[in-house]
Amino acid sequence: MDIQTTADKIRAGERRALARAITLVESTRRDDRAKAAELLSALGTDHQALRIGLSGTPGVGKSTFIESFGKMLTGQGLRVAVLAVDPSSTRSGGSILGDKTRMDLLSCDPNAFIRPSPSQTQLGGVARRTREAIALCEAAKFDVVLIETVGVGQSETAVAEMSDLFLLLLAPAGGDELQGVKRGIMETCDIILVNKADGDLKSQAMRTCADYASALRLMRKRAKDPPRDTHDFPKALVVSALQEDGIAAAWGEIQTLATWRKDNGIWDARRARQARFWFQEEVRAGLLSQLTSDKDVKAQLAALEDDVAQGKIRPAQAAEAMIAKLFPSASAKHNDTPA
Amino acid sequence: MDIQTTADKIRAGERRALARAITLVESTRRDDRAKAAELLSALGTDHQALRIGLSGTPGVGKSTFIESFGKMLTGQGLRVAVLAVDPSSTRSGGSILGDKTRMDLLSCDPNAFIRPSPSQTQLGGVARRTREAIALCEAAKFDVVLIETVGVGQSETAVAEMSDLFLLLLAPAGGDELQGVKRGIMETCDIILVNKADGDLKSQAMRTCADYASALRLMRKRAKDPPRDTHDFPKALVVSALQEDGIAAAWGEIQTLATWRKDNGIWDARRARQARFWFQEEVRAGLLSQLTSDKDVKAQLAALEDDVAQGKIRPAQAAEAMIAKLFPSASAKHNDTPA
Incomplete structure (x- = not known):
């Protein structure tokens, strides 16, 4: 692989070159790691995509949402990359239900690029490779990079730490279940989307959304720091990924918050803080690897x-x-x- | 504090000496750490309690279960210690509902010793202090040490790694929600207890229990390693902590499995493996602390x-x-x- 040629092809938006480059950054071979570092340096950082983190437990309709949301964006002429961070179970890997539905329509769209999670058991490794894949997608001038994860363990935090905006997708639920959502993740997310607001579940979804909206308001009031975003974020919305309802409204909110953050210096400050965070993580990982090397x-x-x-x-x-x-x-x- | 006197008092089962010793192992002061190490060495390891890990998300009735379970054990003349490992939210600490119900009756029982979680944000520190508190309770010749945690993040794994047996307490739920339980934790637990099998929820609890029982069977069948325990573990049971129903049956199952593991060398092998695990964790933590020291x-x-x-x-x-x-x-x- 010639680094300079590959870099040129990625910058020109060639999907196969991008896919091969992601395979390169996913490799753990030492010579591949060196090449990946060289490629990333050659590409530089002249384009910023909107990096959207998306979390939700299995069954809330993440794939359906990404399909609806992605198609709407490509329909507007935007280029969308979807990356997944899928932590494996500690022992045997994979979710209890096995393979999940893929995004059939979106994956055929020339303006979309979908990349499943690398099959790697260590979150640290997945996190680094995902951040490098994001950098590659930005070099390929994608407008939106969607980073998807299932809402378990540390992967959620990791994805939040590599996103400009963080969405939490939830299913309609009884009021009692609200407490089951980790407070940490509610404090991290910018927009809660209550999915499945269709058919029999519609009214339940509205109630769940109202419950989360109050919880978010309560948390905002109790927060020690002054709120950093415009007064109505984080907020909760209902969507129906299946009926493609509320998807455009969610995109409108995302754009509002993103623009506001860019105008108020929060966007850049967040990316700088994230870079510090990942540097610290990489140093920790490097120290530990000394034990085995x-x-x-x-x-x-x-x-x-x-x-x-x-x-x-x-x-x-x-x-x-x-x-x-x-x-x-x-x-x-x-x-x-x-x- | 005189180390030898304290050690003698702990061995004699003096609760105040035990409580003070736990405060000592919870301290992060360097001189306290040295004293704690001295005390633990003086106490040695001549008595093994049955260490039972218990996990469950907020609202499933953990406190009520521990109260019923603990009272039953003390009623049989057994001495029970309850330790909690309560990870804080990443940002602000505490659960969304604030303080939880304490165990009023059990805490007055002379044969019970209840110790809440140390207020420490780093899981690593809590894990070490909990392991040391377990060692103190064993030196004080408790028969059962119950280590309680909320089912979020790594605390569950940590508690499983310091328990001889691991219980997962669940609430009755619709069949759809089964997939929400992390596969990793289902593979770790020995007995699933579906609580609230009383009143209106009774039949739902039975169905949920049957669902988990099939899931456990399925996982056992698919497991690559041959099953390590007698053929019917891990198993799922229904209990009503509120009505004290099924609690004795659960204790019977716990004893069966514990005895079988002791007779088949699995008990000792598990403790040895756990010691290796914690050694590795301690080395990692020590390495990282070099960065700040x-x-x-x-x-x-x-x-x-x-x-x-x-x-x-x-x-x-x-x-x-x-x-x-x-x-x-x-x-x-x-x-x-x-x-």
């Missing part, structure tokens, strides 16, 4: 671990001994306990 | 972070530079990319 360190770890498993030493004690070996000077300071 | 390292991090925020360098690139500074030899190896 050095033979001597690995052997010492294994020996201590055996002692721990046999109950000869407590985990915390053994860990202190290990850190003392890795950072002799630092641990000397640590032992200098104040009297 | 050294002044020069902190300054270098801050400078690179500013460059990242200003878009001068990509997060991943900057992180590589940082790691290269921390581990000069290791990074030399890293750059030795195969051609």
Whole structure:
């Protein structure tokens, strides 16, 4: 792969070049990683897409929503990329229901580019590759990059930390279930979309939406910091992805908030904060990888671990001994306990 | 605090000494940490309690269950300790509904010891302190240690990794909601308890229980490894914590599985595996703390972070530079990319 040619093709919007480049950034091979870094440097950062994070548990209709939403955007002449961050179950991978419905119509659209999640078990790796895939899509001058995740564990936070705007898609539910939504994620999201506002579920969806709207208002009131966005965000809306109802209204709200954030310096500040966050994450990941990349360190770890498993030493004690070996000077300071 | 006297009092089952010792292991002060390590070493590990992990989202009736379950156990003359691992929301701490109902009757029981979660935002710290609190409760010769957590994020995994048995408490739900339970946690739990099997919800609870029972059977069939427990575990049961129905049956199942695991070497193997796991976690946490404990390292991090925020360098690139500074030899190896 010639880096400069590939970069030119991506800038020209060639889908196959983009797809191959994403495969490159997804690779864990050391020589591929070097090439990926070279390609990203060659591409630079001269175009910003609107990065929209979208989270929702399985069954709320994420695929249907993305299909409706994406088709509306491409219908307006916008180019849309869809990337997925799909954390695997800790043990066996995948969701309990197996494969999910794909977005049939959108995937055939020449102005849309859909990329499933890389099959990688470590969230850290997926997060880095997704951020690099976003950079590639921006270089390919997509207008909107939609980053989709299922609402479990850390993947939601990771996606929020790589998005300009964060949407939470929910299903209509009884009032009692409101408490089940994690407060952290409600504080992170900009717009809650209550889906399935059609047929028998329509009135239930309206009620659920009203419940979330009050919860959001309550949280805004209680927030210690002054609200950073215009007074009516975060907000809750109803949509029917199936009947393509409310989708245009949701897009209108997204544009309003995005424009307001750009005009008020919040857009840039958010991207800068996110860059800091990911730098810190990368440093952490790099430190941990030292534990497995050095033979001597690995052997010492294994020996201590055996002692721990046999109950000869407590985990915390053994860990202190290990850190003392890795950072002799630092641990000397640590032992200098104040009297 | 005299370590040896405190150790003797804990071994004699003195609740106030135990409570003070837990406060000691919860402290982050360096001199307290040293004393805690000394106390834990003095106590040793001659008694094993049955460590039961219990998870469930807010509203499923965890407190009511623990009250019923705990009272039944103390009624049989058993001594029960209840520890909580309550992860805070990433931003503001606490659940959306605020304080939860406490266990009024159980907390007055002389054979019960209830300890709320330490107010600590980092899961790593809470996990270590909870493990140390478990060790203290075992030294105080409790028969059962119940470790309670809300079913969000990593706290569930953490509690599973410090339990001999893991219970998942669920509320009756429509069949559609079954998919919302994370597969990872279903694979981790030994017994699913569908609570609120009383009044109007009774038949719904039975249906939900049957649904989970089939899901568990399906997962067992699809599992690549041969099942490690007797053929009918993990299993799903209905209970009514409110009416104290099914609680004794659940305890019977817990005892059956615990005895079987002890007789088949799985109990000890599980504890050894968990010790290895926590050792690895402690080493990771210790490595990361190096980033904040050294002044020069902190300054270098801050400078690179500013460059990242200003878009001068990509997060991943900057992180590589940082790691290269921390581990000069290791990074030399890293750059030795195969051609």
